[in-house]
Amino acid sequence: MNFHAIRAIYGFEMARTRRTLLQSIISPVISTSLYFVVFGAAIGSRIPEIDGVSYGAFIVPGLIMLSLLTQSTSNASFAIFFPRFAGTIYELLSAPISYAEIVVSYVGAAATKSIIVGLIILATATLFVPLQIAHPLWMLLFLVLTAVTFSLIGFIIGIWADNFEKLQLVPLLIVTPLAFLGGSFYSIDMLPPVWQTVTLFNPVVYLISGFRWSFFGIADVSVALSLGMTLLFLFIALAIVAWIFKTGYRLKT
Amino acid sequence: MKRLSMTTSLTRKDPNTMCGNDLKLFVRRRAANRAGSAIFDRMQVIISVSNLSKSYASGFEALSNVTLDIRRGEIFALLGPNGAGKTTLISTICGLVRPSTGRVTVGGHDIITDFRAARALIGLVPQELTTDSFESVWATVSFSRGLFGKPPDPAHIEKVLKSLSLWDKRKSRIMTLSGGMKRRVLIAKALSHEPRILFLDEPTAGVDVELRQDMWALVRDLRETGVTIILTTHYIEEAEEMADRIGVISKGRLILVEDKVELMRKLGKKQLALHLDQRLEQIPAALAHYGLVLSDDGHELIYTYDAKKEHAGILALLRGLDEAGIAFRDLNTSQSSLEDIFVSLVKEEQ
Known part of the structure; x- marks a missing residue:
């Protein structure tokens, strides 16, 4: 195990976060606060409680998930895309470091960043709405699993993308819509029956449902199913990453 | 074959005639030499x-x-x-x-x-x-x-x-x-x-x-x-x-x-240029086999030779010139650079 290398990459990535503090931490916090003001306070006051939870509080888990998904994918995809783009990846590929160690370092750093963002948003939310967390350990588990899974997905995108456009494409056209339509702002029960069924094909529904359950004890789908699906995505992402390294896809000729 | 083994046994000690301590030392040294040379080879690469x-x-x-x-x-x-x-x-x-x-x-x-x-x-x-x-x-x-x-x-x-x-x-x-x-x-x-x-x-x-x-x-x-x-x-x-x-x-x-x-040394062609005292009309028949090249103005003789054979070739040529009565006032040699070698190698390959 090359601990020094893991530490070097992790430290390098975290240093990048510190350098771009405004972009990586402050801007997601500001944009989420705007959601609270608009949806939670302004519009939310006219929306009735959902399962006994005020609308302002109801959207907190969804908003944290929304940031978690977009931050994880963009952090991890950029972290591995940029060395490829700049050519500095030669050093990584010629270093005495295993693929598993590369993934642990990059995905670990990206997940750490998005978890920090998630926790800051959570702290910010308490300023706007009274909040209680029913199952804090489960909340952390879902937070970490989701951050890791979507950082892995980001890593895959960063390797697949061969230009900046593609790098933005997946987060913009897939991750954000799925997160918005996955019940960030509403309960699935509020949809017409047909759309309730369609929504179940959206993987993000399970993540948000489980995460919301850890806050309020209410969920659209069962917690076991949420956890199971979250783990399933994690393993699919791991399998794709393993395939990438096995074949050297876009990394080695 | 037999003689060869006899000479080696004379210069070294024959293991058959060694006493106990000698033999041990010999075996140890031989093993050390063998291991040593194997390690040496490995270390070299x-x-x-x-x-x-x-x-x-x-x-x-x-x-x-x-x-x-x-x-x-x-x-x-x-x-x-x-x-x-x-x-x-x-x-x-x-x-x-x-x-x-x-x-x-x-x-x-x-x-x-x-x-x-x-x-x-x-x-x-x-x-x-x-x-x-x-x-x-x-x-x-x-x-x-x-x-x-x-x-x-x-x-x-x-x-x-x-x-x-x-x-x-x-x-x-x-x-x-x-x-x-x-x-x-x-x-x-x-x-x-x-x-x-x-x-x-x-x-x-x-x-x-x-x-x-x-x-x-x-x-x-x-x-x-x-x-x-x-x-x-x-x-x-x-x-x-x-x-x-x-x-x-x-x-x-x-x-x-x-x-x-x-x-x-192997591939480098060397050239010897001789600046002649007097203009030469043509290369004497006796020197034909050197493949000399005479410059247009007749004042320079160029001899291209293989660096490996330089001694014999040059000496014989100079002697030949002397015998033919051709005098020169200066000479210089030049060796082809690695670039020339490289270009000729790559050309050959193509």
Whole structure:
């Protein structure tokens, strides 16, 4: 195990976060606060409680998930895309470091960043709405699993993308819509029956449902199913990453 | 056969006639010699490339059955035209390109099954100026050291930066540096983890004279500390100046590996130019077999000869000239440069 290398990459990535503090931490916090003001306070006051939870509080888990998904994918995809783009990846590929160690370092750093963002948003939310967390350990588990899974997905995108456009494409056209339509702002029960069924094909529904359950004890789908699906995505992402390294896809000729 | 064994038994001690202690000593020495020479052979070779080929899905064969041993502590220059496979060969040894067939060991470690041990020995300076932009020089060089599995050592990083005249720039962002400085940063990164082998891929391409000379001095200093250096270059004078041995690669094939001096001696044609006292109308028949060339003005005779046979040839020619009554007032010899050799080799191959 090359601990020094893991530490070097992790430290390098975290240093990048510190350098771009405004972009990586402050801007997601500001944009989420705007959601609270608009949806939670302004519009939310006219929306009735959902399962006994005020609308302002109801959207907190969804908003944290929304940031978690977009931050994880963009952090991890950029972290591995940029060395490829700049050519500095030669050093990584010629270093005495295993693929598993590369993934642990990059995905670990990206997940750490998005978890920090998630926790800051959570702290910010308490300023706007009274909040209680029913199952804090489960909340952390879902937070970490989701951050890791979507950082892995980001890593895959960063390797697949061969230009900046593609790098933005997946987060913009897939991750954000799925997160918005996955019940960030509403309960699935509020949809017409047909759309309730369609929504179940959206993987993000399970993540948000489980995460919301850890806050309020209410969920659209069962917690076991949420956890199971979250783990399933994690393993699919791991399998794709393993395939990438096995074949050297876009990394080695 | 019999006589041979008798002489050896006379010079050495015959084991059959030895007493107990002698015999033990003899056996031990012989074992030590054998083990010693095996170890010596192993130690001599630091990189062993055998039957290495690399072909791409398109069918293009970048490397074709390359076999090469790099000796510990030498400076090896890999010459070849653009696209010959120099970078592919280096990239394969360093783990950037997957070999199609063949095997490579570095310090006795297979580059695939034992890649950690193999890669830890290597520092690579790539051809392109691929550096980070926003990091400081210090941070990027320290990063490389960690990446190669070494614990932080600020004193070593300081030494490397100072040796490359980068110390004053250690806090500068890399993007603010000139091209030459970036090249130095890449070298510092490669040296950050104290490699035993340094690959320099076109180290002096697009580099000014001062930096080139600095680089040469650095390479010599590194060799003093026992680092093996493999460099690729277009500049023949660089290989001529630096290398102990030279490999020529063309179209993915290693067409020649030779000691530099030996190569120059073997393939180097020498020319002897004689400036004649008086104009010569034609070459006397007695000297015809030398293949002399007479200049248009008749004042210069040029004799092209094989460097290996220089003594006999020149002496006989001079004697022949004397006998023919041709006097000369000056002479000079010139040897073909590595560039001439290289061009003729590659032409032959094509």
